Amino acid sequence: MHTLEESGMNKLYREMELPLTEVLFDMQKTGFKLDLKLLEELKRKYTALADESTERIYELAGRRFNINSPKQLGIVLFDELKLPYPKKRSERSTSAEILGAIKDAHPVVEEVLRYRFVSKIKSTYLEGLSKVAGTDGVVHTEFNQMQTSTGRLSSSEPNLQNIPVREEDGKALRALFIARDGNVLVNADYSQIELRVMAHLSGDENLIAAYMHGADIHTAVARELFGTSEPTAKQRRVAKTVNFGIIYGMSAYGLGDRLGIPTSEAKSYIDKYFSRFPRVHEYLEEVVKSAREKGYAESLFGRRRVISELNSRDYRTRGFGERAAMNMPLQSTAADIIKIAMLKVYGALKGMRSKLILQVHDELIIDAPADEADAAAELLKREMESAVTLKVPLVASVNTGKSWLDCK
DNA sequence: ATCATCACG
């Protein structure tokens, strides 16, 4: 490598990152509108829920203390109430994972978990959004273009890329995010973009075939892992976890821990996966080898991340470098693809009143006047799916609604 | 300033 041009970075900058600054600036300036009336109502509701939960915890613990202090909470649970610590040889923690394992030991544990959930919603989301919303109810996030090691964007003040969705009660907050008067939200997200990138980069015939058949990928992988044409729901869940694990370079121990099964059984799933998708195995080994030799990993479009941990004498540091090297091309190529899609969508929206307002890594949201909604939905799906041509199709599912919650 | 925790893809 002698010049930026030879490295490909200049092209990436000139054709993607520089033009994207205008798109991001426009998105920030437009902003996302909030339902301020609902925001006030939810703040009252969650303040009451947090207060009630606090009183119940004091009652069950037998005294008042700062529930927000992990140190004080640990003393109450493990020293005073003498609850069993569920893990061997690890620092004492009060994380949801630990509390979940001992929630049958004492009723206060479940109440603490509920308090944590309720106060997260209250402080981070309800009060947090209130602080940054304008009098018109619009929040203007900042999209950070120079923040991540993989080429993803990040979002701050407020972070609109981590609004709750996994828990039903948390997901209800998405009703706060609404289209402007007379408008609707048009939202589309990529289906398993990182696994599709894996199929492309590895060239694995079996994985490519699964996507070409348009089948549900987790079910398809479950068929391969378990040798059955009709996998059970449990087998599909295992396959789904394996699919995610592959993207993160996880170990047999990590998979076993997630699935609650012995490391040996987890190892047999991983071995089976690699025997059925051999090019995936070869690809991941090659990525690590190449990163060790060159000092960096790179995306399909030449974005690079220096990974200096690969030659560390400390095996933990080295292990981290290896997992980062396996993940980087997948996460990074996916980030490149949605950036290309954003540029295309932004271009296609010229002359319309519809506005791109949010990106959440594999999802884009447009605020569209009702009369433009169908056109916006059509072009959003089209430009996302045709952003680049891979060895497998890119699939984006599109939805519309008055609020983000309604986009389903 | 750093840690622990927890929200997202």
Add this chain to the structure above:
DNA sequence: ACGTACGTGATGATA
């Protein structure tokens, strides 16, 4: 025997 899934940002406690 070791420690164990990648990438982020916000909050409250503590030093």
